[in-house]
Amino acid sequence: MQAGSDSREFRLSRFLSSCVFVLSNTSSKKCKVFPGDATYPDDGTWAFVNSTTSNGGLIKTIPIGAPCYPGSEYNVYNADRCTYITNQWSNSSLHMEDPTSMMSPVFEGLTCLPPALADFSTGQGVNCTIGGYPSYVINASAVRDVQVGVNFARNTGIRLVIKNTGHDFSGKSGGAGALSIWTHHFKDIAFLPSFNDGAGYVGPAFKAGSGVQAWEIFEAASTQGLVVVGGEGRTVGVMGGYIQGGGHSPLSSIYGIAADHALSMEVVLASGEFVTASATQNSDLFWALRGGGGSTFGIVTSVIVKAHPDFPVTVTSFAFGGVDPTTSYNATWAGIRAFFTHFIDFSSAGTYSYFDVVPSPVPIFEMAPFFAPNLTIAATQAFLKPWFDTLAAAGITLAPQFNYYTNYLSAWTANFPQEVVRRDQGATGSRLFPRQNWENATLFNATFDAWKASIDAGCFAISFNFAPTLAAGGYPNNSVNPAFRNTVVHSIQSVGWAQNDTDATIEMQLNLLAERQAAWKSVSPGAGSYLGESDRAEVDFQQSFYGDFYPRLLQIKKEVDPDDVFWAKTAVGSEGWDTVTKDVYNDENGPLCRT
Ligand SMILES: Cc1cc2nc3c(=O)[nH]c(=O)nc-3n(C[C@H](O)[C@H](O)[C@H](O)COP(=O)(O)OP(=O)(O)OC[C@H]3O[C@@H](n4cnc5c(N)ncnc54)[C@H](O)[C@@H]3O)c2cc1C
Known part of the structure; x- marks a missing residue:
């Protein structure tokens, strides 16, 4: 044991060191390990994961609609809460504050809709099941939490997903049976009056956690007489999936795409390594992260973006x-x-x-x-x-x-x-x-x-x-x-x-x-x-x-994530896998298997 490590650290490092052995067991499996499989982690293992997070941040999923169902396995029936959820269903705040809810529940599988919104002809609204929601969530409050989740998913072969706000139109923050990393609480914002990216930019910038949302960075910029390129959507996760997918803006005709203004990103890779991607470090990865889409190359924990003078x-x-x-x-x-x-x-x-x-x-x-x-x-x-x-x-x-x-x-x-x-x-x-x-x-x-x-x-x-x-x-x-x-x-x-x-x-x-x-x-x-x-x-x-850009993006994906730890529908490299579902259209309600 190294100096300064406590026994918990020691157990964690043992856990991490099993990586190579377990990977060789899982990388050729047909499907990601799914609840019910003999190798799906048991309660004790999940308790251990919880103990390795910085704040006991592991959450066992309770679908957002569960308070509406008196007889559900979740046992959280609450008529007032159900009324609130039903009334707020079209409010983005409801979904972004929930660890697993998404704003396109159609791609979750609609397995636990508030009954007043459900389609009874297809059996919805009768009972509440977990469907395409991930099984467990690490509510990340430190980089280490992200590393724990990535390493655990890679070592066990279970599916890993990332939720920031849940805005994605295709429900890509969901995934049945998965462990989710919830980045929503990476909220730090620091003003950097004269940031030098080492590649030609010297000027005002902000370093923002990847959970920072549009209104938060706009308000921070405004107090400095500056603007940051972000979306029109007030609650969009502009430092998460938005900027990694490009990100258009009310300022697009004068400043282009949000990703054009990223100067540096901190990322946890599929290997568990925490790296900086910028014009001068891991520059291929940096290129890919600015437009190549979320849930593909790593989990971004923070972004440094340019700021521009304000205007009327x-x-x-x-x-x-x-x-x-x-x-x-x-x-x-x-x-x-x-x-x-x-x-x-x-x-x-x-x-x-x-x-x-x-x-x-x-x-x-x-x-x-x-x-x-x-x-x-x-x-x-x-x-x-x-x-x-x-x-x-x-x-x-x-x-x-x-x-x-x-x-x-x-x-x-x-x-x-x-x-x-x-x-x-x-x-x-x-x-x-x-x-x-x-x-x-x-x-x-x-x-x-x-x-x-x-x-x-x-x-x-x-x-x-x-x-x-x-x-x-x-x-x-x-x-x-x-x-x-x-x-x-x-x-x-x-x-x-x-x-x-x-x-x-x-x-x-x-x-x-x-x-x-x-x-x-x-x-x-x-x-x-x-x-x-x-x-x-x-x-x-x-x-x-x-x-x-697809061939180059795919090449980078294979280099940084050779075992497909990260996967999302239509993401770079996603063609080798798909969700297996029984619904009329493809959604997140089923295991992720090789195609
Ligand atoms: C009401 C509304 C308004 C919108 N307005 C705009 C707009 O003005 N401009 C625009 O360009 N788009 C807009 N969008 C689209 C939005 O930008 C995308 O849906 C974007 O992917 C949302 O990112 P998110 O992190 O908030 O959402 P999420 O659904 O949480 O994440 C989206 C994807 O990114 C991944 N991801 C999230 N965070 C990370 C991370 N830190 N590291 C790695 N992967 C991550 C997720 O796994 C998922 O695959 C809007 C969408 C909605 C529903």
Whole structure:
């Protein structure tokens, strides 16, 4: 035993030293070790894991909906708590504060929904089982906790997942039978007034724990008169899955992608080693971690990001179409089409449009909001006038309110209210449409027609007009999906089904999504899709999410995680495994096995 070690440390080191032996036993297994398997860790072993964490941080999962079920094995029935959970189900705070809940429970398997939200025709709402939630969670409060979890999963062959906030559209923070590392409480934020990355950047930066969320880093930056590139979503884990997958922002037209601003990351690797990845240390890993996706190369515990001087913003929000009974279908689409024709000039001016279109006999267009950094109200009005004139000519008169904010935080806070999340019955896909489609009339018409056809077919679309070019990002050398550099609109389309719809109806809706995704792809061959807001069933995900970077990303994955300790659906290197489930669509509710 080394000087300074106590007996607990000694037991831990013995535990770690069994690594090579156990690995040779598990690396060729067909499935990750699953509850019920003879080799699944017993209660005593889990108690030992708990004792090795820094704060007794091991949690045995109780599904978030369990308080609604009087007879469940969890024995936590509480009618008031159930009412609260039911009422808050679409509030992101409910899910991010729970160790295992996710904001797309549709990919958990819906095994413990609050009964008021459940689909009784398929047996939901009758009892509560663990489904696609991980079995155990290490509520990490120190790097050592992450190392304990990684080493334990690697040595035992059980599945390992990582949850930060649970925002992922595909439920990638879940995994039946898994041990989860919950990074949500890595909340430290330090201001570094003059950080030198050793590769050319000397300037203000923040070091943030990987559990830091958008509002937390924005508030910290604002107190220094600075901004950090982060998402519109208030509670998104901007130092976790968001930045590793790229991360688009209301600032994307002026600063590119969030990952372009990462200067250094601290990471626990599959080997259990804790390393720094930066331009000067482990630079291949650093390249991969900035765009190549979460849950793939390691568990990031902190990130250093650039900060930029603050600026004023003008913002406006408005709606037209089905919100006004005098507006026709044709006029609405003429107005939306006119907006599309401005995508290049709007994004070139540094603006960001967050807009959605709700399918209905006369579709509803909502600009929520138009965000114009560094523009005055008068300049923004002048800028929008050509589009508004076209709308007026089509019989659509708008009188939107314009608000001027002296800094980014106040503009962002006032205009991006906390997210409503609820993906119990639905699925999404997305596309980064290329700029070239706006530079050629034939391509533009085909693109607009394909996009419009999705709404006509009943899909709901949320889109972002921005241009996170390499120039905007400062010509970074990272693995952000190349399709981002060339896009002027990121569009997300969704299908949904009702609470008691049959499997046949669900399949019909999923087929519709597949068909519409194919139509969007057919007008943008070789472009891509954003992995952070994507289709779990994305066809050819390697090309869509990673483009030409896929071979290099896969090579790095094989080097840093040769035994696939980390796995997530559609992540780099994920094609060798898949979840085996009985549900209508692929989800996290089953063991992870080799394909
Ligand atoms: C309401 C809403 C608003 C959104 N707004 C935006 C937006 O403005 N811009 C944008 O680009 N995206 C946005 N997104 C998408 C979001 O960025 C992605 O879902 C992102 O993956 C969330 O990361 P997370 O860590 O918060 O979530 P999680 O679901 O906890 O994690 C996502 C993935 O990353 C992995 N992961 C998380 N932390 C780590 C870590 N420390 N180390 C390794 N792997 C990790 C997880 O295992 C999982 O695979 C939004 C999503 C929602 C639901």
